[in-house]
Amino acid sequence: MKSKLNLGLLLVAFVCVLACGPKKENNETETADTTAVSNEPKEFGEADGKKVSLYTLKNSHGVEAHITNYGGIITSLMVPDKTGKLEDVVLGYDNLADYQKDSPYFGALIGRYGNRIAKGKFTLDGEEYTLAVNNGVNTLHGGKKGFDKVVWDAEKITTDEGEGLKLNYVSPDMEEGYPGELKVEVTYVLTDDNSLKIDYTATTDKKTIVNLTNHSYFNLTGGVKGDILGHEVMINADKFVPIDSTLIPEGQLESVDGTPFDFREPTAIGARIGEDNQQLTYGGGYDHCWVLNADGEGMTKAASVYEPKSGRLMEIFTTEPGLQFYSGNFLDGSLTGKGGVAYKYRWGIALETEHYPDSPNQPDFPSVELNPGETYHTSTTYKFSTK
Structure with missing residues (x-):
């Protein structure tokens, strides 16, 4: 009897070891799976009968870029201030519906033609083309339904420089009045030096x-805490x-x-924005194109923006003129916008690398x-640091 009892106890102990062992392994597996799932795209709604997703790019310093395949929009960009605190430095919305309803191109990819075309007309090889007019008498940012309002095919990628997102869109011949079937690919890559690189082909x-x-x-204050007049800009x-x-x-x-x-x-945006200048009157402030001092055919440092309170510095490099x-x-x-913040007069700035209007x-x-x-x-890089 004693022998049988000891044998029974040994069997119970053995079963317990087996049960405990796999349970721990399962927990470890579940943790790994959860991490993987968090890096997967999230559902963000639907547009034009297509699924819209939200993708997250993250680097080793915790910097994050959130991008949706609707319009290629950067919905959020979390970068550190001088104390290391991560905050969002771009304007936008919390949901797709608001982007669809009323957005002044927050974070979006712009095409076929960024900026304005006079009276919505241009001529190629003697043939005149008429575009959709959507900005007074002119065409702005591609027309009534530019690349900012279409659903792009998206693929999360891994590069030598960091996590990326590859977006593709085929614009049909004569879409918004533009000739030719245009095949477009845009790639976002978030690098470990806190740069967001954008390549367009x-x-x-x-x-x-x-x-x-x-x-x-x-808005480099982080979380949009006020206007941008104190931001110091170099162009x-x-x-x-x-x-x-x-x-x-x-x-x-x-x-x-x-x-x-x-x-x-470097000069504060608000330093001269109120001057009596006809050009400023036309734009209601700054809404102009600067002719960059190109260093050659490669990347040129186009501009920098510094916000003194947060210590955030953004530098822009581009191949564009x-x-x-x-x-x-x-x-x-x-x-x-996001978090219920009302975006007031001059609470955000856009710095668009491009050819001239x-x-x-x-x-x-x-x-x-x-x-x-x-x-x-063409390529553009937005690099973030502090000082």
């Missing part, structure tokens, strides 16, 4: 025009593009010397034409 089967950019609104440009009363270029380039447009040294600086002149408090109608501006057999390619 496109090809066409018919001669067309293209000018792609991103339209994020930045690496000796000239800017003067505009008329409809914000269309007048055709010439003008020196920034002695004007409120001289940002060659121009930078559109917009000081949030049309924000008026009527849009309620209305280039198709300005023969002296750098060309924006793309021919079959050619590949459009």
Whole structure:
């Protein structure tokens, strides 16, 4: 009996060991799975009968970029201040419905043509094309339904530099009035030096025009704590593009010397924005394109933005010849953004790397034409640090 009892106790102990062992392994497996799932895209709604998702890119320092395949929108960008506190530095919404309902291009990819085209018309090889007019008498940011309002095909990728998101969209011939089927690929990569890199490529089967950019609104206070007038901006440009009363270029380039447009040294946005200057009156503030001092065919340091209270510094590098600086002149408090924050007058700035406005109608501006057999390619990097 004693022998049988000891044998029974041994069996019970053995069963307990087996039960405890796998249970621990299962817990470890569940933890790993949870981590993996958190890195998967989240459902963000539906548009045009297609699924819309929200993707997260994260680096080793905890910096995060949240991007949706609806419009390629950067919905959130969490970067540290001088104490290491991570906060969101871009304007936007908490849900897809608000982006669809009423958004001044918050965080979106812009195409086919970023900025304005006069009276919605341009000519290629003697043929005139008429675009959808959506900004007074002009076409703005691609038309009534530009690339900011379409659902892109998306694929999460891993690169040598960090996590990325690859977006693809095929714009049909004559969409919004633009000729040629345009195949577009945009890749976002978040690197370990706290840079968000954006690469744009496109090809066409018919001669067309293209000018792609991103339209994020930045506020480096973090969480949008106030206006951007105290942000100190440097723009690496000796000239800017003067505009008329409809914000269309007048055709010439003008020196920034002695004007409120001289940002060659870091200057607070609010320092000269109220000056009596016809150009500022036209834009209601800054809404102009600067002609960048290019260092060559590669990346040029285009600009920097510093917010003294948080210590956040954003530097912008690009292969593009121009930078559109917009000081949030049309924000008026009527849009309620993330966390219920009302976006008031001049509470965000956009810094769009691009070719100049209305280039198709300005023969002296750098060309924006793309021919079959050619590949459009441009790159922009937003690098964040503190000081």
